[in-house]
Amino acid sequence: MSARTDGRGLFYVMGPSGSGKDSLLRALRERLGPDDPIVIAHRYITRDADANEASVALSFDEFQRRKAFGCLALNWHSHGLHYGIGVEIEQWLAKGLTVIVNGSREYLPQAVARYPNLCAVHVRVKPEVLAARLRQRGRESEEAIARRLARAGQAFDVPAGCKLVEIDNSGALQASADAFAELVGATPALAPQA
Template structure:
């Protein structure tokens, strides 16, 4: 479960939190990697790394932790947000609050299931839902080779189901079915806002 604090975390003018979410295989990690590679020295955008209890993929901004270390850091208050999904623990470090206070635009790789908890802690966040056409998503999941056909079918079914969006949460849909460069440009425009 994510942190349940309900306090608002203000930021300096020009900053903001962008909560990128979407089904597995929608290309969130590729989008964030491509955007990170485009950032210049003076760009006031930070893509937060995610703590996760599995080995990190080279394409993602993640730091692998053992389950024991993850829970230790959680207990010490090192996680601003944390959740459990598909047998793994995910977390976003408390350092994002320092970045927000400095007026930076902070992007995190979140989960649709835990959007409500994120909005409780950061009511002004902007949610960005990355979606892809089902046939593209299926092809990407098969190409990764991580799951059985049954697991892929379950992910595809889940990807097309609606999800709850908290009242007053700003939600932007971002299509990533085609050229990655187009989607990255659209994400950059959203964050520059």
């Protein structure tokens, strides 16, 4: 099998904090069957990992060490934190697996430069839903929430030729999870037993 590290089979999930990216990824992970050739990459992050996300907490110094050693395929800085995706995704892509990463809208051009065939998945929600979710999380002040809401409404750069799919996650998680699973080719959810 030839190595395939151009991003074909790579889904780059992005959206404002509070849009439900981690919930969508968790819902997908829960429905993956043993034969689904799909891997959801964890992120490295310079804060404690939330129980709802697939993340590994690193100190700032350890993050910088791994970056310097070339251990990160993708990395970015946002809201005072550093985020990264490990180079192991390139081995997974080379094996022909579908790889899903939790990325950043601001970093999309750099991600496309490295993986030109990735599919960008933008998770969006209505502003009032986003505000409620951010407050419910309890991580930030009202001032920080206001900044996040303003940023959520801003346009972001989508490189020419980049495939972009929008998923509205304002309503029931099941509906958006079904759309996401269909997009990445996961096994359909089983109907509830009567």
